[in-house]
Amino acid sequence: MMKSGKLAGAVIATLVITLAAAVAEAKDKVKVGYIGPLTGGVSVNGIGGRNSAELAVKLRNADAKTKYDYEMIVLDDECKPNVAVQVATKMAADKEIIAGATHYCSAAAIAAVDTYHKFGFPVIVWGAVLPDITYRNKYAEIHRVNGTMINQNDANAELIHKLGFKTIAVIHDTTDYGKGHNEYFAKAIERGGKAKIVGTFGVTADQQDFTAELTQIKALNPEVIYFGGLTPIGVRIRSQMDKLGLNAVFDGTSGIVSDAFIQGLGPLAEGTLAFREGAPTNKLPGGKFFMENYNAQKYDNPPEAYGAFAYAAMDMLIDTIEKVGPDRKKVIAELANVKDRDSIVGKITFDDHGQNMVPVITKFVIQDGKFVEWDESEYAAGKRKLPGQK
Amino acid sequence: MNAGLFAQYVMNGLMLGMMYALVAVGFTLFFGVLDVIKFSHGDVLTVGAFTALATYVGLTSAGLNSNWLALVIILAVAVMAMAALGMLIARYLVMPLRSAPALNTLLITLMLGTVLRECVRLFYPQGANPKPFPALLPRSSIDLGAFNLRLDNVLMLSAGVLTIVGLQFLLNRTRLGLAIRAVAQDEETARTMGINFTAIVLITFAIGSGLAAFAGVMNGLYYNEINFGIGLYLGVVGFAAAIIGGLGSVYGAVLGGFLFAGLQTVGTVLMPFASAYKDVFAFAVVIAIMAWRPTGLIREKISERV
Numbered sequence: 001m002m003k004s005g006k007l008a009g010a011v012i013a014t015l016v017i018t019l020a021a022a023v024a025e026a027k028d029k030v031k032v033g034y035i036g037p038l039t040g041g042v043s044v045n046g047i048g049g050r051n052s053a054e055l056a057v058k059l060r061n062a063d064a065k066t067k068y069d070y071e072m073i074v075l076d077d078e079c080k081p082n083v084a085v086q087v088a089t090k091m092a093a094d095k096e097i098i099a100g101a102t103h104y105c106s107a108a109a110i111a112a113v114d115t116y117h118k119f120g121f122p123v124i125v126w127g128a129v130l131p132d133i134t135y136r137n138k139y140a141e142i143h144r145v146n147g148t149m150i151n152q153n154d155a156n157a158e159l160i161h162k163l164g165f166k167t168i169a170v171i172h173d174t175t176d177y178g179k180g181h182n183e184y185f186a187k188a189i190e191r192g193g194k195a196k197i198v199g200t201f202g203v204t205a206d207q208q209d210f211t212a213e214l215t216q217i218k219a220l221n222p223e224v225i226y227f228g229g230l231t232p233i234g235v236r237i238r239s240q241m242d243k244l245g246l247n248a249v250f251d252g253t254s255g256i257v258s259d260a261f262i263q264g265l266g267p268l269a270e271g272t273l274a275f276r277e278g279a280p281t282n283k284l285p286g287g288k289f290f291m292e293n294y295n296a297q298k299y300d301n302p303p304e305a306y307g308a309f310a311y312a313a314m315d316m317l318i319d320t321i322e323k324v325g326p327d328r329k330k331v332i333a334e335l336a337n338v339k340d341r342d343s344i345v346g347k348i349t350f351d352d353h354g355q356n357m358v359p360v361i362t363k364f365v366i367q368d369g370k371f372v373e374w375d376e377s378e379y380a381a382g383k384r385k386l387p388g389q390k
Numbered sequence: 391m392n393a394g395l396f397a398q399y400v401m402n403g404l405m406l407g408m409m410y411a412l413v414a415v416g417f418t419l420f421f422g423v424l425d426v427i428k429f430s431h432g433d434v435l436t437v438g439a440f441t442a443l444a445t446y447v448g449l450t451s452a453g454l455n456s457n458w459l460a461l462v463i464i465l466a467v468a469v470m471a472m473a474a475l476g477m478l479i480a481r482y483l484v485m486p487l488r489s490a491p492a493l494n495t496l497l498i499t500l501m502l503g504t505v506l507r508e509c510v511r512l513f514y515p516q517g518a519n520p521k522p523f524p525a526l527l528p529r530s531s532i533d534l535g536a537f538n539l540r541l542d543n544v545l546m547l548s549a550g551v552l553t554i555v556g557l558q559f560l561l562n563r564t565r566l567g568l569a570i571r572a573v574a575q576d577e578e579t580a581r582t583m584g585i586n587f588t589a590i591v592l593i594t595f596a597i598g599s600g601l602a603a604f605a606g607v608m609n610g611l612y613y614n615e616i617n618f619g620i621g622l623y624l625g626v627v628g629f630a631a632a633i634i635g636g637l638g639s640v641y642g643a644v645l646g647g648f649l650f651a652g653l654q655t656v657g658t659v660l661m662p663f664a665s666a667y668k669d670v671f672a673f674a675v676v677i678a679i680m681a682w683r684p685t686g687l688i689r690e691k692i693s694e695r696v
Contacts, residue, residue: 039511041518041520041617041619043511043518044516044519047518174666201665202665203665203666204666204669206619206623207666208613208620208623208624209402209406209613209654211402211405211406212399212402212403212654212655212658212659212665212668213658213665215395215398215399215402215536215659216658216659216665218398218536219395219536231519231520232520232617235520235615236520236613236615239522239613239614239615240613242614243538243540243612243613243614244398245531245533245538260519263516263519263521263522264519264520264521264522264615265522265615266522301516
């Protein structure tokens with residue numbers, strides 16, 4: 001009796017395990033996509049974003065209540081428009097991939113939006129800030145969780161006015177990203193009316209030597225050098241300013257909000273200004289939760305400035321698929337209704353262009369090797385002074 | 391434009407030109423002895439700069455705090471390591487392809503360059519980020535109005551001039567130089583005269599690659615920043631400089647390097663378009679020069695179209 005009881009127990013146990021496995025396997029596999037710059041000068045941001053999006057997928061797959069088993073397909077846009085179109089086509093053409101969290105680089109994102117539209121592939125942009133990405137066309141497929149560069153340049157110009165600086169030289173890269181920054185910053189400065197842009201210099205996005213441009217700027221003797229571009233050349237320009245004895249405030253954009261900027265410059269980074277949409281990761285509603293889970297995965301790279309947005313984008317895609325099923329059309333229809341949705345980056349509301357309406361801009365200044373919020377910094381308190389500040 | 395500003399532009403141009411010239415000399419040397427274009431040359435420069443940086447990190451963690459000593463050591467390590475790398479590339483990639491079409495060498499070294507570059511990016515810790523390079527030279531400077539004359543720039547320029555003069559001396563006044571020139575002129579005859587062809591080729595590649603490492607360290611000291619992509623651009627410019635100077639001629643390469651830097655500065659300062667087009671301008675002039683003098687500004691005795 002005992003023996004058969006044991007046997008029955010074993011049989012039942014086996015059955016249960018098999019059944020459980022069968023149930024687990026019965027979860028349909030759903031593919032979602034991620035695109036970002038995984039190689040090249042800004043790859044730290046792309047890798048940070050990839051890790052963050054992957055974290056969203058992992059946490060969801062670990063949840064027993066999830067309806068589907070998610071798999072994330074990762075492609076590299078190299079921060080180049082031509083490559084972005086290729087990988088966007090590759091991803092959108094694969095019918096098994098339902099939706100994607102895509103692009104850190106504006107130049108890459110703006111090149112790819114038409115492709116997504118053509119294939120009816122829903123995406124949520126997680127890091128690119130060029131307004132045109134959502135506003136040039138009214139594509140139902142395109143959404144964005146982070147803000148645009150218009151807001152950050154308004155905040156930037158406002159701070160420059162407030163600090164009483166009068167003369168500004170502009171350096172921007174000649175991609176859509178840098179040109180956009182130049183345009184919106186110039187508009188905001190003009191509206192303010194108190195400061196003047198004394199010179200504008202377009203440079204290539206992979207230029208090494210800026211001494212010729214900076215020597216021209218030195219002759220113009222501005223109080224502020226505004227830089228619309230990404231970290232790698234930002235590091236070069238700031239360090240070559242020092243070589244030429246150019247003592248002006250270095251005023252950057254969200255493109256330099258990256259640990260790599262501080263690592264690349266060391267003490268020279270001190271006093272650099274930068275601006276980014278959204279609150280800093282540690283102040284986000286879900287910032288603590290995000291950082292704890294991110295650190296638990298022991299990734300080599302930090303999430304960088306936009307990691308939390310990549311997480312939020314992927315999380316929202318999965319939420320939507322959970323709700324309406326793995327169908328691109330239904331996902332697009334559902335994403336049109338996103339209003340006051342909770343996420344780790346705060347409430348998300350998409351306007352009729354799929355743009356998240358985030359009014360918050362965080363002003364940063366680099367103090368002792370860290371991006372510190374301006375209002376909490378010793379610079380705002382008057383304990384330290386920016387170069388030339390009265 | 392005032393004199394101070396002009397002096398600053400000249401100084402900027404000279405520093406750029408020196409780096410271009412050092413890279414161009416490498417291209418010219420390799421072409422001289424083997425009639426090959428070695429496209430991985432720029433990336434050897436990158437690896438050299440990163441070798442120097444890694445050595446510096448090692449030295450500081452070992453407690454060394456003399457800047458001069460550190461500079462000498464990192465320069466020596468980088469130059470010797472790249473000389474060895476250059477010899478390996480010559481021995482195992484370039485020489486075996488001697489009888490194959492020249493295009494194969496060009497392709498294989500182009501691909502090797504990509505491999506080197508990606509290796510730096512992937513295997514150097516956080517290699518995709520720009521890396522700060524230590525300022526090991528004295529940072530004192532004299533401020534002459536718009537002109538900031540820096541001692542470190544003067545030292546680097548002098549070191550560059552000495553290196554090129556030294557190379558000329560080596561090529562024209564020593565037995566080794568004679569052997570290199572003999573091989574460059576005619577391989578067969580050189581062999582029959584008892585010159586060890588393989589050894590001379592390897593030595594030439596070692597010299598050229600060592601110069602690239604020197605230029606890489608100079609690049610790091612000048613910009614205080616290096617990244618895995620520096621060699622790609624310097625390689626293209628160095629190659630163009632070697633071509634306009636006349637491949638095979640050391641003076642031509644030096645001339646080409648400074649000419650290219652001068653064109654870029656003119657393109658930024660004097661031309662009425664955005665400075666982003668300075669490379670377009672400089673390369674357009676290079677194309678025009680090539681059309682005017684297909685074998686370069688300084689012609690080889692026996693000219694050969696490239």
